[in-house]
Amino acid sequence: MDAETAKILAGVGAILAAVGAFEHIVGIIGVILMLVGLISLADIFGDQKMRSDSVMWFIYAIIAFLVLTIGGALSLFSLFSLMEFALFPPGGFGHMALLGIVVFIIVLVIAFVFFLLSADKFKSVMAVLGQRTGESLFGTAGTLYYWGAVLTIVIVGAVLLFVALILAGIAFLTAKIPQASSQR
Numbered sequence: 001m002d003a004e005t006a007k008i009l010a011g012v013g014a015i016l017a018a019v020g021a022f023e024h025i026v027g028i029i030g031v032i033l034m035l036v037g038l039i040s041l042a043d044i045f046g047d048q049k050m051r052s053d054s055v056m057w058f059i060y061a062i063i064a065f066l067v068l069t070i071g072g073a074l075s076l077f078s079l080f081s082l083m084e085f086a087l088f089p090p091g092g093f094g095h096m097a098l099l100g101i102v103v104f105i106i107v108l109v110i111a112f113v114f115f116l117l118s119a120d121k122f123k124s125v126m127a128v129l130g131q132r133t134g135e136s137l138f139g140t141a142g143t144l145y146y147w148g149a150v151l152t153i154v155i156v157g158a159v160l161l162f163v164a165l166i167l168a169g170i171a172f173l174t175a176k177i178p179q180a181s182s183q184r
Contacts, residue, residue: 001040003177010037011172018165021158038125050128053121060118064111071107075100119149126168137171
């Protein structure tokens, strides 16, 4: 794939990933498109670390998403069990409430750790792209994404992630790939 196609793919993917906050299927498609674009750009630049960091960003993000999904389902199951025991107590429901709270906290901690690992890799990839292309928006997007991940505990983090992905999309679409770098 040529550099122009790769950067358009990654740019559109980043914007679709941002939209994924509202429509999850579109977000998943966007993340996959962005990954394909990033891997292609890494190959064009001949940068194995960028390629590896791009793949690890994706893997860590998928693990965080799966942990949240599975853990959320388990937490809901515990909550429904708690509600059932509250309505029809066989002698108490404290153990189910405690189980639901413990599962919820463990899920959040594990997902948060993987999300931070993902954000660190994303920031690294964006820094490399900023250096290679001279486009400062990549660095800004990487930093905002990282701090958005850190601040997901408070709602403002989601806003930073949304802005970071939009900026990354703009950076991809406006970046000039140096000719010397795109030749093998």
